[in-house]
Amino acid sequence: MxxxxxxxxxxxxxxxxxxxxxxxxxxxxxxxxxxxxxxxxxxxxxxxxxxxxxxxxxxxxxxxxxxxxxxxxxxxxSPQRISAREVEETAAARQDNTIRRERLLAAIQQDFEGDDDGSTAEPVTMIEDEDTDMEEEEEEMDTN
Structure with a gap:
C-alpha cells in the first residue's frame, strides 16, 4: 500500500x-x-x-x-543562482587575465624601448616566455 x-x-x-x-x-x-x-x-x-x-x-x-x-x-x-566558489573562480580568472595583459603590455613596451638602445630580443620570444610563465602559475594554482 x-x-x-x-x-x-x-x-x-x-x-x-x-x-x-x-x-x-x-x-x-x-x-x-x-x-x-x-x-x-x-x-x-x-x-x-x-x-x-x-x-x-x-x-x-x-x-x-x-x-x-x-x-x-x-x-x-528563476534566474540561475551561482555558488560562492564559482564567483571566486571567475574573479581569479579575471585577475589572471589582467596580470597576463599587464605582462604582455610590459613586454611590448620593453620591445619598443629595446629598439632604441639596440636590444636584440624578439617580441615573439618574449610572448612565448610569458605564456610559459602563465602555464607554470596555472599548474601551481591547480595543485593548491
Whole structure:
C-alpha cells in the first residue's frame, strides 16, 4: 500500500509540474492542487491527506519554488543562482587575465624601448616566455 501512495504522489506532482508549465506563471497552492484533482479525478483517499501529501511533495521537489504568499512556481523560471566558489573562480580568472595583459603590455613596451638602445630580443620570444610563465602559475594554482 505504501508503494501505491508514493507512486500516486509522484504522478500527482508530475501533473502539478505540467499544470504550472502550461500556466507559465506561479499559482496559489490550493488552485494548483484543485487542478491536479480535476485532472487526476478521485483519489479514494481523504482530501485533507491528499492535499497535505501533494503540498509536501511539491515542497521537496527541486523543480518547484515557493514564490511567496502560498504561491508556487517552477525553479526553471528563476534566474540561475551561482555558488560562492564559482564567483571566486571567475574573479581569479579575471585577475589572471589582467596580470597576463599587464605582462604582455610590459613586454611590448620593453620591445619598443629595446629598439632604441639596440636590444636584440624578439617580441615573439618574449610572448612565448610569458605564456610559459602563465602555464607554470596555472599548474601551481591547480595543485593548491
Amino acid at each position: 505504501v508503494n501505491t501512495i508514493s507512486k500516486n504522489n509522484t504522478d500527482e506532482v508530475n501533473v502539478a509540474y505540467r499544470i504550472l508549465k502550461a500556466a507559465g506563471h506561479p499559482l496559489y497552492y490550493r488552485e494548483l492542487i484543485d487542478q491536479v484533482f480535476a485532472e487526476k479525478g478521485g483519489t479514494g483517499r481523504p482530501p485533507a491527506h491528499v492535499i497535505a501529501e501533494i503540498h509536501t511533495r511539491i515542497n521537496l521537489d527541486s523543480r518547484f519554488v515557493h514564490t511567496g504568499k502560498s504561491m508556487w512556481g517552477l525553479n526553471e523560471w
